[in-house]
Amino acid sequence: MNVFIGWALDRAERETLLDLFPARYANPVADHVTLAFRPARPKLPSATAGEIVGEADDGRGVQAMVVRIGGTTDRPDGSTYHITWSLADGRRAKESNDVIRDCGWRAFDAPIPISLEPRLFKP
Template sequence: MSRERGHVGRGYVGWALPEAERARLLALFPPRYARTVAHHVTLAYGVGARHPLPMERQGTIVGLADDGEGVQALVVAIAGTTDRPGGGTCHVTWSLGPGRRAVESNAVIGRLGWAPVGPVSVRLEPRFFPD
C-alpha cells in the first residue's frame, strides 16, 4: 500500500535518514572516506513526482560494503529484504573518497558483495527526492 505525493518533476523515491538516526548510525559506523553522505535509501530512480511513496518506516542495517578505493555503503533490509524491486540492493551510501560518486555504491555491492553487521534497527522517512 502506498500514497501519492503532489510534487512536480522527476527524481527518485525512497527513504530519508532522520537526523537523529543519521547521528546515531555515524557513531556506530564511522565513515571511512573524507566525504560523508549518509542521507537516504533509494527505492526507485527516474520516477515521476507523483510516484507512490513507500509505506514502510523502519529498516534494519544488515551489512557493510567497502571497495577499499573510496566507496563505503551500509546495506539495509526493508520489509525483510535487501532487494530493490528494479534490481540492486537497498543501501545508504555512507562515505566517498575523492572522485567517487554515490551512484557507484550499487555497483560496488553487486561486484564485491557485503559483510554482515548488526542488525541495527533504523527509522526511515518515506520521501520523493527531485533530481
C-alpha cells in the same frame, strides 16, 4: 527530471549511526535509501523502518551500508537497498550499486534498527 523515491534517514539518528559506523572516506553521505530512480508514477513507500544488516567497501573510496526493508535487501530493480555511507574525493554515490554488485557485502552479526522517512527526492 532526475527524481527518485525512497526514504530519508532521521537526522538525529544519522549522527548516532555515524558514531557507530564511522565514515571511512573524506565525504560522509549517510542520507537516504533509494527505492526507485525516475519512477513512471512516483508513489511514496509505506515502510517507515528498516535495519542496517551489512556493509560494502571497495577499499578505494566507496563505503555503503546494506539495508533490509520489509524483510528483504532486494530492491524491485534487482539491486540492493543501501545507504551510501562515505565517499572519497572523485567518487559518486551511484557507485555504491556497482560496489555491492561487484564486491559483495559483509553481513553484521546483529541488525541495527533504523527509522526511515518516505520521501520524493528532486536533486
